[in-house]
Amino acid sequence: MARVIVVQIIRSLRIAAPLMMKMILMTVMAATGVVAVAVKVVVVVVAVAVKVLVVAAVAVMVAVALAMVVVAGAVVLAGVPVQSEHTGDLNSKFKFVRFPPPLPPAGGRANRFGFVNPGLHHPQLPAMDDANTWASLPVDLLVEILRRLDTTDTTVVAFAGTCKPWRRAIIANVSSLKLHPDRFNPNLLLGFFHRQWLAGRHLPRLQHVPGPFDKMLSPDVAADTMASMAVDAKLYDEPLSSRDGFVLVGGSAAGGLFLCNPLAGTCRFIPSPVIGASRPCRFVLVTDHDEPPTATYAGGVRILAQIFSSNSGEWGPVRRSTVGDDHRFRFFLCDGDKDVVVCRSSVVYWLVTLVAHYGHDMRGRRCVLAVDVNDERAWMERVELPETIMEMGSGVVSDSMLALATTEDGRLSLVSQLPGQPLQVWELGGGGEWTLRRRIDVPEEVMIPSNCFLNVGHAHVHISGFCPRSGCLFGDVEGEDILIDVERGVVRRTRRYGVGRVTKYPYEMDWPTYISKMKYF
């Protein structure tokens, strides 16, 4: 009985969540001609709110003479201070956080201040204030404490394991806690969204990755989520980006985009970006865990950006920021999911190719451009790649040999892959220097796909992208999907085939969702 009530409450919280969500979409336009790169940025701030997540989407389109990037972001907002049921003139001045009482209020136990706290009554526990003071804290105070704790996701899970009152308070108030992801967890990876032709039409399909939540979501979960919005979901057939439980879906015939959270069962319409309206775009979502904006840094490019806020529901104006021109090079934005990552919750890094515009050195040099979506001035940074990588193969490094990733503490890392050698994981230090952190050997059994009867001597690891929460690079060896755990150096096959080398977007559960789904004992 109690559990049913709780489920309903959690559901209603989830439905309320998108209303309190700030979403930023930023369009970045990069010209590959003499004019370098342009980005336009607008951040629209939410009315009520406590920011927990920022989701931003970035779209890239390389045309003949123009490259276009769209970045989108959203902030999911958490708890809103709500007056509790407590009475008393002193107490009425306090700030309380909503806590849905998990049990009927009848017979609530008076706490030490003499106020009846309906949320903490549990019949199996007799009053034992002296022996059990911490567990008997009033829920509002417990939430005050939890919200102040500098907690990481895993610590919160440990708290929830201590006693039922704490567990209930955590599960019911997870959205108002400030959680910091502190480590990669491959369990968070639920699958990959991709566009699939099925039964005469295209669909955004979720391909599961074997794991604890293998069958939690149906493959058609994105379409189902959109269908609940009473829209013609058939038009929205193409996943464009995903992050922290969100997936951005569009379609060539569709007007606008949908930002879905299939885990929460929510969905939100987003109009098409101004810049991307006439051309196909590629998007990347960015989430922000309430990190302060990093210092502004001037790079050698010009940026145009546009940010969409789901709170205002419209795209902001195009912002142009000139951070210095460098006419010696042209920038080419590499096209591929492995070339874009988000660090420290708000900085988007792109792997780009620099081609000297003048002179005869026409070898492509790689560098990394960075844009902080928190910073309205839309700064961009150029990070040179390790010299040793640049020099490999006489400077001829193909795009497929490099992929971007992040470290557990949110710094940029770079994975290089040369034929016949272990993967190399480089990390970017605070001073802009690259350090080789580890080498990852791809085991022979991975290199020999199970569907191959012959030992293909030249089997090649193809990296498609990076899963930011699980810390895995994903890709394939001769069509068979693999996951490379960058932090632990483990390569494993997912034993899945089927969709081939289409663009895939890793779908990962976010921690607040996981915690809110924990059993409510």
Added chain:
Amino acid sequence: MEVDKGKGEAEETRKVAEADRDTVTLKSSDGKLFEVSKEAAARLSTVLAGMIAGGSIDDNGTDLKQIGSEALENVVDYCNKHANSIPSAALISSSISFNTAPFKEPEEWERKFVDRLSHDALFDLVEAANFLGMERLLDVTCHKISEMMKGKSPDQIREVFNIKNDYTKEELEEIRQELAWAFYDD
């Protein structure tokens, strides 16, 4: 003995309070009187600030029936130590929007202040701070609590805080799996 001494001191300070109205006198649940600077009280406690502004301060000792003398002593001690250390604007803003004003690390004296407290005293102080709307003191005490919890297993946290394990065997088994999942220990 101690009670008498406390009363004696409070009596004296109360007279001083009446003379120059720079202080307020607070009375704990067990009748002890404590003196605290009006400015510090108003700056650190939203509730006391409201009472001072509203004129509901009793010169003979404002009753705080919900706070025991030990906790109130710590509160007053904290206010006195805190006097003149933080500009009020910063505190006011942090008390209004806890999420826009990032928590500042406790200062050295604040750390020492909470470190010397027993668990029971810390518990009472958290409740008192919450009751009086003392944002900064809540921050500092919660920071201490968070340090006590960090990196601990549920068993260890229960031990530290003397919390009874109210889970059944089956529930504990599910929690064990949940932790294995979250920490991804293979």
